[in-house]
Structure formats: C-alpha cells, structure tokens
Amino acid sequence: MRVNSIHARHYSARRRPAYVAFLVHRLSGVALALFLPIHFWALGQALRAEAEFEGFLRWTDSPMLKAAEWTLVLLLAAHAGGGLRLLALEFLPWRQWQQSLLAVAAAFTIVMGLAFALAL
Amino acid sequence: MTLHARRETRLWLAQRVSAAVLAICVIVHLITIIYATRGGLSAEEILARTRGSTGWLAFYVLFVLAVAVHVPIGLRTIAIEWLGWTGLTRDWLLAAFGVVLIVMGFSAAAAVFL
Numbered sequence: 452m453r454v455n456s457i458h459a460r461h462y463s464a465r466r467r468p469a470y471v472a473f474l475v476h477r478l479s480g481v482a483l484a485l486f487l488p489i490h491f492w493a494l495g496q497a498l499r500a501e502a503e504f505e506g507f508l509r510w511t512d513s514p515m516l517k518a519a520e521w522t523l524v525l526l527l528a529a530h531a532g533g534g535l536r537l538l539a540l541e542f543l544p545w546r547q548w549q550q551s552l553l554a555v556a557a558a559f560t561i562v563m564g565l566a567f568a569l570a571l
Numbered sequence: 572m573t574l575h576a577r578r579e580t581r582l583w584l585a586q587r588v589s590a591a592v593l594a595i596c597v598i599v600h601l602i603t604i605i606y607a608t609r610g611g612l613s614a615e616e617i618l619a620r621t622r623g624s625t626g627w628l629a630f631y632v633l634f635v636l637a638v639a640v641h642v643p644i645g646l647r648t649i650a651i652e653w654l655g656w657t658g659l660t661r662d663w664l665l666a667a668f669g670v671v672l673i674v675m676g677f678s679a680a681a682a683v684f685l
C-alpha cells in the first residue's frame with residue numbers, strides 16, 4: 452500500500468510537466484482563436500487607406516499594446532512549439548530523445564519571445 | 572467502422588495535417604514578424620514590401636485555410652472535453668466560425684498583398 456502511494460506520488464510528479472504543457476497548449480489555442488478574428492478585422496480595415504493604417508500603427512506604439520503584441524507572439528510560439536512536440540510524439544516511433552521535446556518547445560517559445568522583444 | 576468513428580478519425584487526421592502545414596506557416600510568420608518589426612513599423616514601409624507580392628499572398632491564403640480547418644476542430648475538442656457540449660448545433664456553429672475565419676482572413680490578405 453505504502454509502496455503504491457509512493458509510486459503514485461512519484462508518477463504524478465513526473466507527469467506534472469506534461470499536464471502543464473497540455474494546459475498551455477489548450478489555453479494558448481483558445482486565446483489565439485479569439486484573437487484571430489480581431490487580427491484579420493484590424494488588418495482588413497486599417498489597410499484600406501495608408502493614412503488609416505499609419506494611425507493604427509502609431510496607436511499600437513503604446514506600451515500596453517506592445518506588451519499585448521509580445522504576449523501574442525509568446526502564445527503563438529508556445530502553441531507551435533507544443534504542437535510540434537505532439538506531432539513528434541504521435542507520428543514518430545518512440546525514442547529516448549523525445550523526452551526532451553518539452554524543454555525544446557519551452558526553449559523555442561523563449562527564443563521567439565526574446566527575439567521579438569529585442570527587435571521592438 | 573461506424574459512421575461516428577469514421578467522422579472522428581477524419582477530424583483527427585484533418586487536425587494533424589493542418590497542424591503540420593501550420594507548423595511551417597507559423598515559423599515563417601514568426602520570423603517575418605521579428606524581421607519586419609526591427610526598428611519599428613511604418614505603413615509606407617510595410618505596404619511597399621507587401622503590395623503585389625503574389626508569392627506571399629499564396630502563402631497567407633494557405634495559412635488562412637489551414638487555420639480555418641485547425642481552429643474549429645480544436646475548439647470542438649475543448650467543447651466536448653471541458654464543456655460537455657454535444658450535438659449538431661455545436662458542429663454547425665464551429666463550421667460557421669471556420670467560414671468566418673476564411674472570409675476575414677482572405678479579406679485581410681487581399682488588403683495587405685493586393
């Protein structure tokens with residue numbers, strides 16, 4: 452009984468990163484799905500006239516909007532990185548290196564986030 | 572295989588195929604965003620680079636189509652697993668959302684690249 456509970460605790464602790472990855476993938480997916488219509492609408496509207504588009508771009512210069520843009524880049528990178536991990540797990544034959552995919556996906560997200568932040 | 576199982580298998584496959592297309596599209600899109608935003612954005616600079624570029628238009632048309640397949644199927648899974656929402660209304664609403672994404676996405680791509 453005691454051995455079982457130790458095993459269960461150990462197992463659940465090992466599984467936690469995978470559950471966090473699952474939650475991040477889901478929540479980033481929902482956030483991106485909600486953002487997409489706004490993104491498309493803004494591009495379609497703002498680009499009708501160059502002057503309007505310029506006004507829209509200056510509006511996005513505010514720190515709040517920059518932070519929101521950065522969050523979106525992070526969400527997109529996290530969803531793409533996590534999605535690539537899932538595709539590898541589902542379609543490639545199991546290999547030991549696939550255990551590192553979670554860290555690779557996280558690193559990809561951080562690299563993209565930093566690259567965008569530094570380019571601003 | 573039952574009709575239900577066949578439909579679920581097709582949706583599962585469509586989700587994975589669109590994910591593979593999106594993986595490439597998103598990486599290209601992220602690199603483009605980072606490259607384009609260096610030193611700030613101006614309308615003149617963006618439009619000078621994008622207008623009349625049929626290659627990029629084709630790329631974003633493919634991107635929008637993959638998104639319109641991927642997003643409704645993903646939301647459908649969440650609707651089932653987290654909301655317990657079943658029935659035909661759910662599928663029709665999500666299919667309609669896919670159509671809205673195509674219309675709005677094409678309109679945005681046309682505004683940027685045509």
